[in-house]
Amino acid sequence: MRIYMDYILEVRNLNVYYKSIGRSILSKPAKKQVLFDVSFDVRPGEILGIVGESGCGKSSLSKAILGMNKMYEGQIIHHSGKPQMIFQDPFSSLNPAWRIGRILEEPLILSGIRDKEERRKRVEDMLNKVGLDESYADRKPVALSGGQRQRVSIAAALIARPQLVIADEPLSALDVTIQSQIMDLMLELKRELGLTYLFVSHDIDVVYQMCDRIMVMKEGRIIELGDTLEMFANPKNEYTRSLIEG
């Protein structure tokens, strides 16, 4: 085994299955395979893009890595603390009954920070980091715009200092102008907090600007993986070229 931390995440020969809703509780639920022998590594501090059309298995991959779907064969080796996730739909990723302050305090409570004062300070500090002022702490998600909510859900994901963050289509539910602001925010936070992103998206242009390396997926398989600039200069695979020309 490697002694120094070469990789933050290693995935070896991963096959992921889904329970298709069985006819009824009596019959055995049929297993549908969605990922076929996926292997790749993630280096600390990089942004690895996972791109492909809807249904290519990229969300199933992120769910398996986060432990949300236990039905898989193969290995997923984490070399970092608990990975966190940034969700696509800003309207569903925040608890509508809680104030923003309470939402951001929860990860701190769960990571064992007892002192209320320290938690309050870190919540305010995080709000500023994502470009919102402290007064937002008393508001409820319903009073915020899509872009502001996405900033809060990013804050919630990062406040407990994770190392690996999986962003599953974080921009596609937002307006174009807001998308670029969120992109800048994510880049800034990555530099400041030394994060590693797994950036899942169907939009090749967004992935091109954000990611150091790109993994192209189709029907549950990795069909190309490599450095962003090289891949855009001469895509090896036909499908990748059609995605890039778009």
Add this chain to the structure above:
Amino acid sequence: MLEIDNLTVEFGTKKVLDGVSLTAEKGKVLGIVGESGSGKTMTALAVMGLLSPDARVAEGSSIQLDGKELIGLPEKKLAAIRGNDIAMIFQEPMTSLNPTMRIGRQLEEALRLHGQKIPSKSWLREKVMEALKEACLPEPEKQYDRYPHELSGGMRQRVMIAMGTICRPDYLLCDEPTTALDVTTEKGILELINRIRTEHNMGIIFITHDLKLLRGFADKVAVMCKGKVVEQGSVEQIFNAPVEEYTRRLIASIPDRQHRRNVKAAGAEK
């Protein structure tokens, strides 16, 4: 000519549209772009007279179709125009068709509402078949008796387009018809709309939030923000020499690869 002049619409005290002036011509594509809440859909609904009851069209607003004023027309006359002279298609293909009525019958209804004389049932069926074929729907005979939920998003949008254009209206309002579709189907729908425009010399008013869609598609572009038309002009003028700051920012936000790359690289040295 479809002329919208100083259209102002208020919801209670909030001004949703403020002095919107646009003109659309037959055979040409007028693109309307703006973020959500900019009033682009509201403008289309105002033209169709489908604003919700608590919306108030202010004095001095005017929408004229070939010289005939639409604002203030009795409901009966407006209904005669809808679908026949001006038609509209919507963003959500999933919910825009009646879920419990067969596709064929929903298309027939468009003809029944405006066709003066319907010689026979078979004429009606044949007309619908024609429209379905024109919209490039595979096996139109089979589609006729299907229900909406049995079709894919793209096919449903094609049915919507067939339904909108079956009575050969002069103008077709398209409210973000491809936003809910994936990239390949989107291209197909845009080609279909273009073909209908040229074949029937139909005026297209294409509403979208995605400016880059209009680049190779629209003749004229109007940029809307917070209920006002911020800028309008030919597609070249808007893309190459935008006057307003807001338009420039909109264009800048089109993920232009090289520009963002530099921002990322610049940040890295810091």
Add this chain to the structure above:
Amino acid sequence: MKYIAKKLITLILTLFLISVLVFLIFQVIPGDPVLSILGTEATEEKIESLREELGLNASLPERYFDWLSGVMKGDLGRSYRYKENLNEQMAVSRLVAGKLPVTLTLAGMSLLFIIVLSIPIGILWGGTKHKWLDALLNVLAQFSMSVPSFFLGIIVIYFFGLIMKWFTPGGYVSYKEDFSGYIQYMIFPALTVALPKVAMTARFLRNSIINQLNADYVRTAYSKGAGRTRVLFLHVLKNAMIPVVTFIGVIAAEIAAGSIVVEQVFGLPGIGRLLVSSISTRDYPVVQALMLYIVSAVVIVYFLVDVLYRYIDPRVEE
């Protein structure tokens, strides 16, 4: 078809569960059935022979299957209170058979009233543009849903019976003697059961119509040039009626509950009244049988409504 088969299995499963539940409830009752039949001074071997005859000594599952097979064959055991003749207890099935048609007519007529009255009111209510009419109907509905069925019965008796004299309160006429008189009398109890349910169903239909009116396909219909009435009747009504079918199924249980009380108010010799009297006299075989009948009927209505829902809504996949 597969869906119906699956639903049939769940129906049988539920009916089985009901029979077990009903059976168990009456095993847990304090007091010995034999004593309540023979009375306390009965001699020892008389008690023993009756105990044997009723099979009370057998084990629980045996008694259950014995009871269940009896039910299948229509033999629901013997009543404690009612006597066939001097020394023989009245068979429950015969006791019930005489009274079942009364309750069935009551439930049937009230269901008819509910459908006939609530649909037009619901359409008027959902489709109307006038805010005041909507508010008025809402207050009326709230009011009629707050009236307990027995109090409503008393009002109907007082108003229609005593003052308007449209019927003679307590003047029940058996269907055997004078069928038209029977139906005429039954109208009033049926109305009493139906009224609160009419309000509920009409309001449910109103909300369903308003939901549909906000759907995108309505906007498409208008954009095709359809008028308001065409949209309401041709497009919205059919979609709005689908959930109403299930709703009517759901209130089937409440119609049964309503009939039990209203039979008491109007003095109708139905199984509801029999049930109440058997409970107060602790005549458990009768109570057991009636419960089995009522609950099975309600659950079967659920099943039928579920299948009907499947049939009229094309969207529902296999």
Add this chain to the structure above:
Amino acid sequence: MAEKRTKVKKNIYFRVGLGITLFFVVLMFVGLIYTPYDPNAMNSSEKFLAPCLSHPMGTDNFGRDIFSRVLKGISMTGLVAVSTVAIGGTIGTIIGALTGFYGGIVDEIVMRINDTLNGFPSILLALVIVSILGPGKYNVILALGILFIPSFARIVRSEYINYKNRDFVKSARLMGAGSLRIIFLHIFPNILPTLLVTITIGFNNAVLAEAGLSYLGIGIQPPDASLGSMLSDAQSYLFSAPWYAVMPGMTIVLFVLGFSLLSEGICSK
């Protein structure tokens, strides 16, 4: 906050409903400690008095003051309904939350039992339980309490199924929140409005069910006063003393109307 307050002000149902409900809640507590006359004191000289100043609701066939009996009846019915909703509500909510959140076989079984209990018309199940335990207010409370568990369970379960797949629950789990914490701390506050409406509807059904049972004579037994039993006595004197039936009847109607307007107000807020 100002915008929210005007919405409440404009909401007539809420205000009228709250008004009537508070009026009855006050009456409920008053009835516990004070009544103008002794509700059971018979006074043969004052039989069948029409509503007058000394007897605002008139007197019954034994000359008892109807207003005092109605007052006692309100507090009795109120107490029964409150305890019923408390029992049925808490147990039903817990069952609904657990089956909704965890799902699986347990959920299937509980749902089957729920369907079966659903088959029982409300009155019938209460009748059966009362026939086993015998009438009297404690048995009525127990019977109605059990009766309300399935309806609460069903409504709470569907809420939990709706919320359990939401992203904020997934992110809570990723942060290390345990299931119980998610059920009661994260999801529960979101279902409060629905729960509140179910409680008010439950209260109404409890009042109607108790009155029904007492009317049939197997609910609350004398000497405890109950609006239901008063109505069954009053029915035989309908022609000579209609107010004897109307007074308790209208009290029930207003009591229930108050609550349903309140619940209508809450859910449209």
